[in-house]
Amino acid sequence: LEDPEQTATVLKELPENLQADVVYRMAILESIQPGVVAEIDEVLSREMQAQGAMGTAKVGGIGAVAEMLNSLDKSTETRILATIEESNPDLAEQIRELMFTFEDMVLIDQRGMQLVIKEVPQQDLVLALKTASEPIKELIFGSMSQRAAEMLREDLEVLGPVKVADVEKAQQNLVKVARKLEEEGKIIIGGRGGGDVV
DSSP states (O other), X not given: OOOHHHHHXXXXXXXXXHHHHHHHHHHHOOEEOHHHHHHHOHHHHHHHHHTTOOXXXXXXXXXXXXXXXXXXXXXXXXXXXXXXXXXXXXHXXXXXXXXXXXGGGGGBOHHHHHHXXXXXXXXXXXXXXXXXXXXXXXXXXXXXXXHHHHHHHHHHHHOOOOXXXXXXXXXXXXXXXXXXXXXTTXXXXXXXXXXXXX
């Protein structure tokens, strides 16, 4: 599946004892012969041929797995990576290096964070900060006007108990916005994409 969110949704529907195994196989699988695909599923083979797939087709890899895991809730992501780490620590580390999480947002400078904040609904910002670390909170508050930061702090103080899933979803929304802005070249996330150009 080319859409990481759709892939993550399918993965969540699998039994828990199979999830890590499927992700592990996706990460180490790079190409597959069309004849093998035909044996597994004739319909898939026809679809690949219709799209002009010749020789081998790109079907997985570490990058695809990292994107998919970014779309999962934190507990599922952690469990899958821990299981992969037990059998292949190097692979788990390679996947982690390609992932971008909410806590990695500290790698965005204030100007970049201002652009992220503009794209995110206020409610998502409040929910995302509910369990955020102090460095993340300070970066976000420091990227806003004093008045806007005060209003956000007030909203955070009056926010009652919320579901962890809602907080994680809001944090994932911020991550998606940051990754979209990075892909568009509007922000730079420190430590990703190599060094600076002089």
